[in-house]
Amino acid sequence: DQQVKQNSPSLSVQEGRISILNCDYTNSMFDYFLWYKKYPAEGPTFLISISSIKDKNEDGRFTVFLNKSAKHLSLHIVPSQPGDSAVYFCAASATSGTYKYIFGTGTRLKVLA
Amino acid sequence: NAGVTQTPKFRVLKTGQSMTLLCAQDMNHEYMYWYRQDPGMGLRLIHYSVGEGTTAKGEVPDGYNVSRLKKQNFLLGLESAAPSQTSVYFCASQQDRVWQEQYFGPGTRLTVT
Numbered sequence: 001d002q003q004v005k006q007n008s009p010s011l012s013v014q015e016g017r018i019s020i021l022n023c024d025y026t027n028s029m030f031d032y033f034l035w036y037k038k039y040p041a042e043g044p045t046f047l048i049s050i051s052s053i054k055d056k057n058e059d060g061r062f063t064v065f066l067n068k069s070a071k072h073l074s075l076h077i078v079p080s081q082p083g084d085s086a087v088y089f090c091a092a093s094a095t096s097g098t099y100k101y102i103f104g105t106g107t108r109l110k111v112l113a
Numbered sequence: 114n115a116g117v118t119q120t121p122k123f124r125v126l127k128t129g130q131s132m133t134l135l136c137a138q139d140m141n142h143e144y145m146y147w148y149r150q151d152p153g154m155g156l157r158l159i160h161y162s163v164g165e166g167t168t169a170k171g172e173v174p175d176g177y178n179v180s181r182l183k184k185q186n187f188l189l190g191l192e193s194a195a196p197s198q199t200s201v202y203f204c205a206s207q208q209d210r211v212w213q214e215q216y217f218g219p220g221t222r223l224t225v226t
Contacts, residue, residue: 009153032212043117043203043217044156051212089155095211099144099163100171105155 003027004092006104014112019077021107023090026071030092034101035064035075038087047088048075080111114139117218119204125224126194134189134221136204142216143209145187146171147179149200150220156203162187163209194225 005024013019023033031052036044050057050064050073057064063076077084087108091101120135136145144163148156148171158171162181176198178190187206191198201222205215
């Protein structure tokens, strides 16, 4: 049973436009969420996080939105740049338990120049 | 700081052979993790450790063993490799506080023939 789902395997966006990556989760105990970016042949790198006490967190061009009632989070990248082309993973954790994260299957973003 | 390092970067094994993957971190993190990444499956947790001398099973522990004799090192062993263990393996570490991100190593690409 996939507790964290990224239903879009891939996404193509024109340079300068907005990229929106989506993530859904099923476990209502999840209260902390992360987004990671992964380039080929490298390990994932942390991008941005959000806790369940917030509904939005911004860091430069990256904003994560959390809709707890819908169990949905999204990552917005504005403006998108060719260097943003990578695989993006969302991850969720229930911090009341052990410090484990459940990862989604990833979305491959391609930003077209 | 080197962060999280993994040895080796690549390895080819024959079915039935054994090997050990080494993960080292220099951030004094308490928690360490081993994941495998397969196409369309995202990152799946194999085993993890919440401190020196402790280990616990993740989602997909079968066929693997781990040891954490020193805080900075986390070893992943395959006693009798199978083709189903062909994957990219990532190690990660994390501070022992809530709402913390995980830091990943560069990965080990393992092929079992």
